[in-house]
Amino acid sequence: MTAGFLFALAAGLMWGLVFVGPLMLAEYPATLQSFGRYLAFGLIALPLAWFDRARLRELTRSDWVEALKLAAVGNVIYYLFLASAIQRAGGPLPTMIIGTLPVVIAITANLRSGSREAKLPWGRMLPSLALIAAGIALVNHVEITHLRQDPGADIARYALGALLAIGAVVCWTWYPIRNAEWLRAHPDRNPRSWATAQGLATLPLAVIGYASVWVWSALSGDRFSMPFGPRPGDFLLLMFAIGLFASWLGTVCWNEASQRLPPSLAGQLIVFETLAALCYAFLLRRQWPAPETLAGIALLVAGVLWALRTRPEPLAAEGHAS
Template sequence: MWIGTSFALAAGLMWGLVFVAPLMLPDYPAALLSFGRYLAFGLIALPLGWLDRKNLTGFERGDWLEALKLSAIGNVLYYLCLAAAIQRAGGPLPTMIIGTLPVVIAISSNLRDAKRDGRLPWVRLAPSLALIAAGIACVNQVELEHLRAQTDVDLGRYASGALLALVAVACWTWYPMRNADWLRTHAQRSPRSWATAQGLMTLPLALAGYLGLWLWSAVVGTQPWSADAAFAMPLGPRPLPFIGLMLAIGLFASWLGTLCWNEASQRLPTALVGQLIVFETLAALAYAFMLRGQSPAPLTLAGIGLLVAGVMWALRIKPVAAEVEAAGGAH
């Protein structure tokens, strides 16, 4: 249990980096950030795949198709929506919406995976979910007050950012449950190899998207995200920061983060590991405050405490087998 939790914590710390990348490169479009990140992830996966070729050759056609689906939805589409949401609505609003993932995934997994993982009794799970929800509400109350203080807020832009963040939530509610399905039914497979396989399948998707944006700008003379041609493809106005940041999040957030998450998913029930995505929210907030050069407000610190307390509460809950629960209900 604790080893799995440590892996989930490591994944959250690395995944938090993806929230600050769009803030560090605000002049880069979300599509280029998404395709750039996963192009770097795919290129990093190539030598790793060669080193791990013995395990990868054991994957069947259905395994590679599953890796492609997970890569398309859980990687490219998710980050495309998240990066666009952050650039349209700023960091706080998307973080608030993505922060609901622990609750959404826990409820979805508890409804869907009870036969496989055992059911977490709702009565015992409710306090944990309530603590997490209260913590997220506290943290985001401070962020929303910060937003209200701005005088040049474009409400339409913020609304579109909120909708894109909701799409990102849907993508990442589907991804961990589907990913856990494969890992739990292929317990003999290496989580490292599965992370590398997803990277390899992400590469053609990201490469096609990146080349598509570049071709569009070359043929049409404008960018798909802008009405002018001022943005210099293929690396934009700040090539070195762009390349460095894409390589960093490609290695740490995409490959190593996925590896740690796979290790956690093999050790923990999906309903519990889903709640541990709260670590990503905490890391994202910490990095955002570092980037701002500000310290968290007291209400933010209280919210962080509630989030951690909710996770610790959840870790104490033992799943109950469906048959046992049914028998107990009969009495």
Template sequence: MGIGVLYAMAAGLMWGLVFIGPLLLPEYPAALQSFGRYLAFGLITLPIAWMDRRQLRLLSKSDWIEALKLAAVGNILYYLCLASAIQRSGAPLPTMLIGTLPVVIAITANYRNAQRDGSIAWRRMLPSLLIIFAGVACVNSVEIAALQAASDKDIQTYIVGGLFALVAVACWTWYPLRNADWLRHHPDRNPRVWASAQGVATLPLALLGYLGLWIYMSVSGQDFSMPFGPRPQYFITLMLIIGLFASWLGTMCWNQASQRLPTNLAGQLIVFETLAALAYAFILSKRMPEPMVLLGIILLIVGVVTALRVKPQAIH
């Protein structure tokens, strides 16, 4: 279990990188960043998949269909919504909404996987749930206050960004549950190979999406220099870095954690992603978090630590 927690921490630290991509490329459409990241992920996976080709051949048709579903929802749709949210609302709001995933996944897993992973009494979950939502409220109060003097359009943009973030939360509530199902049902399979399978499944989806976006932007007459935008070297380098660390290596570490930990415990450890994302965002902006944001971060940590102290009870 200790090794599983370390793998979850490593995954979170690398996943935090995806939150600063939209901030570093504000002039790039969210869809281009999403397809670009996963196109890089798929291309990086190809030589790794070649080395794992013998084990990949052991996967059945249903396994590949599952990998394709996970790639579509947990990779492309999730990051498309997340990047859209960050570009519209800034980093703190989407980061803190994603920060509710530990509790959301724990509650969902408590309903769904109680027989397999054990159950937690709902009254024992309530304290951590309330603490984490209080943290989200603290951060959002700072963001909304900054928009009070803005136009209605800016406030609407902020709200739309929040809605995109909620869709991202839904995608990444579904993904770890389904991913853990496969890993727990195949304990003899290497989690690294499953990460490679998802990379291979992601590649055609990302390629089709990238080409479709290119055609759409050309037909609609948008003033954007495709295929790599106004800063091609910077864009390509950043997509490769995120594709390698946040996508392949992060997925591999998460698979290792998912195979070792109960889902309602592993899900709570996504807090490492939230904390890493907030730290990277404030480092990038070269400023300290406001007192209310800092209070929100502290509440988030306290809430998840409180949740971790509640252990699932086996159902007999």
């Protein structure tokens, strides 16, 4: 449990970096950032795959199909939604919507848990979920107040950003649950090699996507300078940094956590991503959080600590009296 908690914390700290890219590269299309990030992830996975080649050979065709599904939904489509949302609504609004993930994933995972998966009792889950939800609500209230006070705010653009962020929530509700189910069904598989496999599966998707953006830009007469935009050095550095730390290393840490924790508990620990994203956003703003925001963060942390005290119900012994 302690190791799983620490791996989830490390994953959250690295995943929070994905909220930084769209803010630092505001003039870059979200499609280019999404495909660029995962093109970098795929290229990083190539030398890693060489060192892991023995374990990767153990994966069956169905395993590679699963890796491709996870790569498409949890990587490319998710980040396309998220980057688009951040560019239309700024950093805080998508962060607060993504912040609902711990609650959404915990509830969805518990509803999906079959007879072979240990379930967290609903009664014991409610206090931690309530604390997390209250913390998110407080943080959200501060950000919505800032939005209403901005005279130049484009409400329609913000609303579209909110819808795109909800799409990201759907993708990332499906991804960690499906990924955890596969890992727990294959305890003999190495979480690091599984992360590398997802990187390899992402590479062809990213190549096709990046080439499509390039072709579309040329055919439409877009003045955006392809292939790396007006700030190629910043773009390449940021894409490879996010690809290495958020995509590969973050996935490795999350896979390690997923093998040690029940999905409904691991889902709540994704709150670390929200906390890291908020921290990075305020660092970029060069602004100290409001007292209400700090209170919300305290509630989020309290909810996580409470969740760690919750233990799954023991599974009934197989073949027990019928």
